[in-house]
Amino acid sequence: MTFRIVSGTASPELAGATAAALGTGLAACRVERFPDGELRPGVGHLRGADVYVVQSTGPPVNENIMELLLLLDACRRAGAGRVTVVVPYFGYARQDRRGAAGEAVGARVVADTLMAAGAQRLVVVDPHTAALESMCAMPVEMVSAVPTLADALAPSVAEGTVVVAPDLGAVKLAEHYASLLRCPVAVVRKTRVSGARVHAEELIGGVEGRSAIVIDDMVSTGGTIEAAVRVLLAHGAEPGMVVAATHGLLVGGHTPLSGLPLRRLLTTDTVEPAPAPPLPVQVRSVAPLLADTIGRLHRNEPLDDLRIRT
Incomplete structure (x- = not known):
């Protein structure tokens, strides 16, 4: 299974540097923006590939998350064999519990939605809470910078x-x-x-x-x-x-x-x-860290020395 790196618009330089460190380029990807704010991402040929979608969810957090969800769905519909979402900064990680009755647990909502959109595994760098892993039904790799x-x-x-x-x-x-x-x-x-x-x-x-x-x-x-x-x-x-x-x-x-x-x-x-x-x-730059992580995941090698300490 070949691997491909797909970049969202929130992290193009980091994704490009990560791909370069792996000795490859970025997969074809476009994000069209309609006048009313709607996004329509599209990807190239990914059938059967081991795909890594790199997109940070920093400001503007909500727009970047929405773009990421659509990118994941596009990869799934393009026939990707496996889809890993690489989120260097995971927005909503601070909302890992309710502070009062009637509040949402934002981290859980985002994690569930990423999985529903097509992510089969999540990679994050130094998340605000190590409890993020316990909130996700999919495997989570928490690596440290x-x-x-x-x-x-x-x-x-x-x-x-x-x-x-x-x-x-x-x-x-x-x-x-x-x-x-x-x-x-x-x-x-x-x-x-x-x-x-x-x-x-x-x-x-x-x-x-x-x-x-x-x-x-x-x-x-x-x-x-x-x-x-x-x-x-x-x-x-x-x-x-x-x-x-x-x-x-x-x-x-x-x-x-x-x-x-x-x-x-x-x-x-x-x-x-x-x-x-x-x-x-x-x-x-965390590009060397992400490249090492992606390379090991693709080769099914352990990440023990890259993980955060909990």
Whole structure:
């Protein structure tokens, strides 16, 4: 069975780089847009192929998800032998449980819909919750960009540097970074006030007089990072902190990041670059990671060393 890479319009550069790393090109694909906003994707000959559809579901999240669903259906109707959906950034992953009665579980709805559209397997990079796998009836491969980002951080890590989790949900992630960088871990406890506002309350761990690397799976509005940095400064951490996150959504004008004593933001290309915030941004590509993952899946090889740590 031959393999083919199909790219949606949300991730053309990443899909192209992934295909190039695999020594192939992208399969023929077009997405027509009608004046009223309707999408009509179409694909070329895929009959019997092992197909990997690459499409991130970052902003605009709903439009990119709808395009992905139609692409999956097009691949299925084109006779693909097997369809794997590669979603570097999985939108709605934060909605993994109900916060109150009457709310939807968005992550489950999206996962079920992807499967209904024709996906037989899902690949995601550093999803917001490891519980995503338990929500899906289809197999889920959760791979991590942490080693890629840690490799970029390593040359600038000084003695005494602390890896900081900006909330309790990022502790496992911080421990993964810390094990690779050989650094201790500190944790900020936060309370989310709204989708954009966060209140940080206390710090667990010593940071006084030390450099800090604040990590998270994503930077969306920057509110969580802002709250964590202010707590670190209040506890005597050195200015010039580094922020590392797999998904650099950077929505909302980056206002919370303005004025913070940050040295740089390190992220990946799981979503298309947003306008740069008021600090240096370094982007590492996950194309080698995705190419390795796709190659192993196609050859039915294990992914144990690529998976996230849970």
